[in-house]
Amino acid sequence: MxxxxxxxxxxxxxxxxxxxxxxxxxxxxxxxxxxxxxxxxxxxxxxxxxxxxxxxxxxxxxxxxxxxxxxxxxxxxxxxxxxxxxxxxxYPGAAALTGTLTVAELLARSAITRVTVLGAPGAPDPGTPVVTADHVRPQWQRGDLVLTAQPASGGTLVPFEVPDPTPCCADH
Structure with missing residues (x-):
């Protein structure tokens, strides 16, 4: 932190x-x-x-x-x-992370210092759209505030953590 x-x-x-x-x-x-x-x-x-x-x-x-x-x-x-x-x-800028933003906009508007993508080497392209669903929960990693994202449809990214996750075994 x-x-x-x-x-x-x-x-x-x-x-x-x-x-x-x-x-x-x-x-x-x-x-x-x-x-x-x-x-x-x-x-x-x-x-x-x-x-x-x-x-x-x-x-x-x-x-x-x-x-x-x-x-x-x-x-x-x-x-x-x-x-x-x-x-x-x-965190500073969290309220501004709504709708769809590019990776560059997300970093410029908030205290998030880095975006990583599950299963992808290196940082995503700064122009890649991130669909926030108004729920962006980065985590501290070695002093950096890092948002972990995952690929989504249409070449977009979404935060790995979703606002309303389906509980495990919800259909059982």
Whole structure:
């Protein structure tokens, strides 16, 4: 992540990514967090698997103010992030990633630094269209915010993670 020293984690016991996504968006709205605050999900394994959320701020003072407000609301808050591979739900430019954009537009409008395509060597052509479905969830990889995409019809790409995945074995 970009600034783990200015980050905090909230473990509200979310059982899935959708609930954690909603928690990030709700807390960001309630606390009126600026757009440049990163909100990520982190899978917590062990005896009680769950999804924790983290927020990364520009400064320690901003982090501390939010920590105090979350604690006053009864949330358990820990310093830092659970791991360095968080899945970004909220990040600079995320709101601008709607509809169909080229790879170059996606990179220019957001904090995403790289796009990779499953099964393809190298980076995609900057002019390749990406159909976002208004759901773009990049992940931190070695300090870069990377969107993993997959080929789709008509020479387009789509983010690997879809907004409403079909549960495994849904037809059984």
């Amino acid at each position: 970009t600034t783990p020293s200015h980050a905090l984690t909230v473990d509200a016991g979310s059982r899935d990514l959708r609930a954690a996504d909603h928690l990030i968006q709700r807390l960001a709205a309630e606390l009126a967090l600026p757009e440049d605050v990163f909100g990520c999900t982190h899978l917590v394994r062990g005896d009680r698997p769950r999804v924790a959320v983290s927020f990364a701020f520009r400064s320690g003072a901003e982090r501390d103010a939010v920590r105090d407000r979350l604690t006053a609301r009864g949330y358990g808050v820990a310093p830092g992030v659970p791991d360095d591979t968080g899945r970004a739900v909220r």
